[in-house]
Amino acid sequence: MANKKTLIAIVGPTAVGKTAMAISLAQHFKTEIISADSRQFYKEMSIGTAKPNSDELIAVKHHFIDSHGITQDYSAGDFEREALLKLEELFQRHDVVILVGGSGLFVRALCEGLDDLPKAGDEVRERLNTEMAKFGLEVMKERLKSIDPVYFQNADIDNPQRVVRALEVFEATGNPMSFYHKKDVEKRPFDILTIGLNMDRTLLYERINLRVDMMMDAGLLDEVTALLPFRTKPALLTVGYAELFDYLDGKLSLEEAVDKIKQNSRRYAKRQITWFKKYGNTHWFHPSELSEIIKFVHTSIEKAS
Incomplete structure (x- = not known):
């Protein structure tokens, strides 16, 4: 055999x-x-x-x-x-x-x-991504906490993609993400x-x-600048990109943005x-x-x- x-x-x-x-x-x-x-x-x-x-x-x-x-x-x-x-x-x-x-x-x-999670329409996903970029992670986390405290306690809620996905599932189905997290491990x-x-x-x-x-x-700032038209895409709502978007928006100095990338990367490593x-x-x-x-x-x- x-x-x-x-x-x-x-x-x-x-x-x-x-x-x-x-x-x-x-x-x-x-x-x-x-x-x-x-x-x-x-x-x-x-x-x-x-x-x-x-x-x-x-x-x-x-x-x-x-x-x-x-x-x-x-x-x-x-x-x-x-x-x-x-x-x-x-x-x-x-x-x-x-x-x-x-x-x-x-x-x-x-x-x-x-779990085979349902998907909302493209317009729902785009709106939630835009709201994440506009209002920030903390506001969206509070929204998630109010509709799905179980998922909020157990998920990586400092990850913007996870938060947007959970909100998307709720808007698509009326059920919280935790409702679907019941499947046994696949062999x-x-x-x-x-x-x-x-x-x-x-x-x-x-x-x-x-x-x-x-x-x-190596040119991370140039890479982020080139991605500005796509800034609401989930993959870009993450460490190393979100902070430099804030710099390009004039919300942070470049030094502050780099310090935030380091701080958020350390937090991510801990998670x-x-x-x-x-x-x-x-x-x-x-x-x-x-x-x-x-x-x-x-x-x-x-x-x-």
């Missing part, structure tokens, strides 16, 4: 070193990578999303990088369907495939499945091994601050760590422990087979 296929999910906070680890593991197992970063799908968003660079993309074949345009709406459910099809194809050539990303909802979509036809990367919080925050400075040096510590059976390592991770993966695969 053929060995069962294994998906190795590399998760953890922003700037911890997930991309480098995924590439190292993919090279070791002679396989390919699926990205589960919800912003790296978009061709127009590169600097602010810390996409793998050209050398990294050449080193190992990546999927779901630059796969969509910013005008396309792309949900976690869409990713689940397309990534499962891609995995079916990849597992014909490889026993192991690497999944990498810090977007917890997209990782969960592929590994566990999501996948492959094993899933989740590796979490983490490090000392002080060092992680230093890495985040340095990454933001490097993004600014990611919390999410993945609650998520499934995650095995945690320091990013420097490549040999230990490889040994652990081989042992786990042998036990499962």
Whole structure:
């Protein structure tokens, strides 16, 4: 009987070193990578999303990088369907495939499945995105709290995309998002091994601050300026883009905007760590422990087979 296929999910906070680890593991197992970063799908968003660079993309074949345009709406459910099809194809050539990303909802979509949530019309989504850009996250969070306190307590409500999506579901159906979060975990036809990367919080925050400075040096402001016509798109209501839109609107100085990107990135990293510590059976390592991770993966695969 053929060995069962294994998906190795590399998760953890922003700037911890997930991309480098995924590439190292993919090279070791002679396989390919699926990205589960919800912003790296978009061709127009590169600097602010810390996409793998050209050398990294050449080193190992990546999927779901630059796969969509910013005008396309792309949900976690869409990713689940397309990534499962891609995995079916990849597992014909490889026993192991690497999944990498810090977007917890997209990782969960592929590994566990999501409820088939209803969608509102385009006009509802556009209006809610415009209101988010106009009134800000805090106002929209209060609106969500009033209609769905259960979801508000359990979701990543500091993520504008999650808040807009929950409000959209309510407007489309009259039911809160929490009404639909009842489905059992989908059993996948492959094993899933989740590796979490983490490090000392002080060092992680230093890495985040340095990454933001490097993004600014690489031309992040020009990238954001070019995206002004699309600023209400959900992917752009996020860290690194929202703050620079505020600068371009004259609400912040450039120095204040950069400081806010660093602050919000650190907060996002903290939320990611919390999410993945609650998520499934995650095995945690320091990013420097490549040999230990490889040994652990081989042992786990042998036990499962």
